[in-house]
Amino acid sequence: MRVAAFATRNHKEIVRDPITLLFGIGLPILLLGLSSVMQKNMPFALYEMNNLTPGVIVFSFSFLTLFSGMLLGKDKSSSFLMRIFVSPLSAADYILGYMIPLLPIALLQIFICLATAMFLGLPFNKSILFMILVLLIISPLYISCGLLFGTLFTDKQVGGIFAIFVNVTTWLSGTWFELDMIGGTFQKIAQLLPFMHAVNAARAILHAEYANVFYSLIVVIGYTIIMTILAIFMFKQKMQGSTK
Amino acid sequence: MINIRDLTKLYKERVVVNQLNLQIHQGELFALLGQNGAGKTTTIKMLCGLLSPTEGDATIDGKSIVKNTQAVKQVINISPQETAVAPNLTVYENLLLFSQIYGYEKEKAQQQVYDKMALFGLTPHQHDKAKTLSGGYQRRLSVAMALMSNPKVLFLDEPTLGMDIRARNDVWNILKHLKGHVTIILTSHYLEEIEALADRVGIMHHGQICALGTIQQLISETGKHSLEEVFLEKTEEALL
Numbered sequence: 001m002r003v004a005a006f007a008t009r010n011h012k013e014i015v016r017d018p019i020t021l022l023f024g025i026g027l028p029i030l031l032l033g034l035s036s037v038m039q040k041n042m043p044f045a046l047y048e049m050n051n052l053t054p055g056v057i058v059f060s061f062s063f064l065t066l067f068s069g070m071l072l073g074k075d076k077s078s079s080f081l082m083r084i085f086v087s088p089l090s091a092a093d094y095i096l097g098y099m100i101p102l103l104p105i106a107l108l109q110i111f112i113c114l115a116t117a118m119f120l121g122l123p124f125n126k127s128i129l130f131m132i133l134v135l136l137i138i139s140p141l142y143i144s145c146g147l148l149f150g151t152l153f154t155d156k157q158v159g160g161i162f163a164i165f166v167n168v169t170t171w172l173s174g175t176w177f178e179l180d181m182i183g184g185t186f187q188k189i190a191q192l193l194p195f196m197h198a199v200n201a202a203r204a205i206l207h208a209e210y211a212n213v214f215y216s217l218i219v220v221i222g223y224t225i226i227m228t229i230l231a232i233f234m235f236k237q238k239m240q241g242s243t244k
Numbered sequence: 245m246i247n248i249r250d251l252t253k254l255y256k257e258r259v260v261v262n263q264l265n266l267q268i269h270q271g272e273l274f275a276l277l278g279q280n281g282a283g284k285t286t287t288i289k290m291l292c293g294l295l296s297p298t299e300g301d302a303t304i305d306g307k308s309i310v311k312n313t314q315a316v317k318q319v320i321n322i323s324p325q326e327t328a329v330a331p332n333l334t335v336y337e338n339l340l341l342f343s344q345i346y347g348y349e350k351e352k353a354q355q356q357v358y359d360k361m362a363l364f365g366l367t368p369h370q371h372d373k374a375k376t377l378s379g380g381y382q383r384r385l386s387v388a389m390a391l392m393s394n395p396k397v398l399f400l401d402e403p404t405l406g407m408d409i410r411a412r413n414d415v416w417n418i419l420k421h422l423k424g425h426v427t428i429i430l431t432s433h434y435l436e437e438i439e440a441l442a443d444r445v446g447i448m449h450h451g452q453i454c455a456l457g458t459i460q461q462l463i464s465e466t467g468k469h470s471l472e473e474v475f476l477e478k479t480e481e482a483l484l
Contacts, residue, residue, distance in 0.1 A: 009330055009337070016332040016373075079328040081353035083389070086292050087345050088317045 003093050003100070006084075011101030014067050015130065024063030025109055028056050029116045033220055036120045046177070049122040053113065054131065054202030055117045055175030058195070060109045061139050064102050065146035069158035072098055072150025076238075091236040098150075101141050106139035107132075131206045132215065138198045144227035151234045169195045194223035245270040245293070245397065245427045250300035253451075260286045260348050262451035263300070270396075271424040276431045277436040278334075278448035279479050280433055284431045286391035287448070288399050291429075292322050305396050318346075321395035325402045327382045328389075335366050339392055346393035356392060363418060364388040382410035382472055387415060396422070399425045402436060416440055435471050445471070447478045454478050 014118050015021060032052065039047040075081040084094065110132055118124055145165070170176065172186075173195040179187045190196045201216035246268040253261040261283040270276045278284045289295040290304055293313040301308055307315040331340050339360055343353035361367045369377060369392045374385060387403050403419075404412040419441055423429065432438060437446060439459060447455040447462075455462055455478045462474045 002347060005341055009333060012337070013330060013332045046429045078331075079324040079326040083322065083328045083342075084295065084345075085294055086320065086322045087319060087342075087393075089345060104378050149277060150345075196477045231465055 002089055003097050005099035007100040010098055011104070013071055014101065014105065017018060017133070020063075020067065022106070023056075024060065024067065024105075025112055027038045027063075028060035028109065028113050031059070032056050032113065032116050032120060036102065048157050049117050049120055049204060051203065053117040053122055054135075054206055055173060055199045055209060056117075057110055057113045057135055058173060058198045058202055059166075059170055060113060060176055061106060061135075061142040061198075062162075062169055063109075064106060064139060065165060066158070066162045066170060067105065067175065068098055068102055068143050068146030069149040069153075069162065070146075070155050072147060073153060073155030073158045076150070077154050091232050095147055095232050098147055099228075102143045103136070103139065106143075110135050126200075127206050131202055134201055134205045134217065137217065138201065141194055141198060141220055141224040141227065144224055144231055147226055147231040148234065151231055151238060165210070166207060172196060173199045175199055181230060194220045245272070246302065246429075248287075248291075248300075248302040251287065251297050251302055252299040253283075253290060253295065254298045259452055261290070261297075262483040264399060264451070264453060266446060266453060266456070267357050270427055270428060272443045273419065273423050273430060273441055275442035275445045276429060277445060277475060278431075279437065282479070283451040284448055285401065286451075288322070288401060288429065288431065292320060292399060293317055297386075319396040320392075320399065321390040321393050321397075322399040322454055323387045323390040323401065324402055325405065327379070329374040329382055329385050334371050334373055335361065335377070336370040338385060338389055339366075342389045342392040353392075356394075359453075360391060361419075365414060369421060380407045383407055383413065384411065386412045387418075391422075391426075395426065397429070398422070400428060400430045402432055403430065404432070404434065412442065413436070435475065439471055446476060448480045455475045471476040 035047040036049065037050050045051065075084070089097070114122070114128065149161055153161060172190040172193055174190065179190050181194060197216035197219040201213050201220060204210070204212035204216065247265055248266040251261055251264040252259070264287060276284050276287070286295065290297050292302065293309055293310060293316055297310060301310045303309070304316050305319045310317050323417065333341065336357055338355040343356050344350070348356065351458070359469055361370055363373050364387070366381070366384060366388060374382060377385065377450060383404065383406060387400065388396060404415050407415065416437070419428065423443070430441065442459065444456070444458055445462060446453045455474065457465070458469050460470065463469070466477060468474045468477065
């Protein structure tokens with residue numbers, strides 16, 4: 001009940017800021033459209049819809065990092081968080097309250113991107129339904145990153161960090177180019193981080209390569225758990241130490 | 245209601261609150277005065293469970309702030325120094341949120357919202373988003389939100405900061421209405437506010453209470469003519 005009330009508030013705060021929300025949904029659609037045009041003029045199948053769509057949807061999740069980080073950062077800057085800290089909610093309640101309302105937004109991003117991709121030529125099959133499920137499992141990774149940023153930084157700092165985050169995660173995800181093309185240390189770093197695995201899991205399920213899904217998904221889930229625990233731990237530290 | 249014993253807070257080597265001892269009675273409106281950096285906000289944060297004391301303890305309604313913080317949180321609430329409202333929520337939604345966070349069922353919560361909106365003159369603005377309200381109305385909402393849990397103890401950190409004369413007078417009337425029912429700990433730099441509202445005053449200086457009593461007691465003890473003169477004498481620093 002308490003968490004639900006707090007989660008409802010957070011959902012309203014996000015959806016009532018439509019410009020940010022539209023940007024988070026509109027940019028991936030634009031990228032799908034542009035890539036589709038580029039593919040028509042390419043001699044090789046780099047940006048084919050069945051290859052590109054999973055990566056672009058995972059890219060759109062980086063806006064979940066922005067939404068969650070900005071909201072938490074703003075609450076911290078405005079003393080709203082102090083008010084929340086005085087209430088009987090626990091640190092885990094707060095983090096859940098910030099995380100839950102972003103899941104429907106992730107689902108909305110998935111549906112809109114998929115509808116656009118199908119309009120641009122992605123054939124519909126049952127693998128798409130499985131991919132929706134896998135993408136929903138991936139989305140909390142990006143939400144938990146935002147919660148950690150929002151806990152540690154102010155809303156203004158989160159804006160700057162997001163610019164770096166979205167670049168790093170996109171470059172290291174293998175969405176726009178094959179990581180084998182660069183190889184070496186760059187590829188090793190990408191393999192150590194969860195972003196490439198997130199895209200790989202979504203691509204593998206769409207291509208019905210089920211055996212390749214699980215390892216990537218385990219890496220993503222492992223990182224999500226670590227990031228969430230870290231966010232709760234840092235949040236607890238903030239609650240017990242200071243409100244800023 | 246509040247019993248503070250040897251409450252101390254150190255930031256590294258710097259003593260912010262120093263062996264503070266104080267009792268505040270049920271239903272009392274107690275004003276905590278002091279210059280910036282005197283330790284008022286740190287004391288309030290410790291009493292609210294936002295900061296752990298380095299030493300000492302305090303009980304609120306018989307519950308220890310060190311050993312039983314969660315139980316303390318059920319009986320207290322705070323209106324922070326800065327206006328702290330959810331900007332994209334309406335006045336109604338802001339109030340309902342805090343009633344529900346404290347565990348009230350929806351029907352009871354809604355009734356409380358209507359009562360508080362009437363008390364604070366917020367009913368005509370119930371459908372307005374908090375961010376569209378004037379500064380004075382945002383402060384009213386911020387104070388009203390602190391009352392949604394029906395706290396036994398209410399901490400008000402500069403509640404009328406930035407309000408115009410009428411809005412300030414309205415909040416004073418509300419606080420007078422609450423006196424006797426809710427124990428209120430008020431910090432303010434407006435001494436006329438303290439004179440209008442406080443049952444007792446504690447002046448903090450360098451983390452300790454250096455004067456305590458009713459305004460009349462403090463004036464007669466020091467031989468001064470006003471609370472301002474008492475305050476200036478008790479918090480005087482050597483210039484060189």
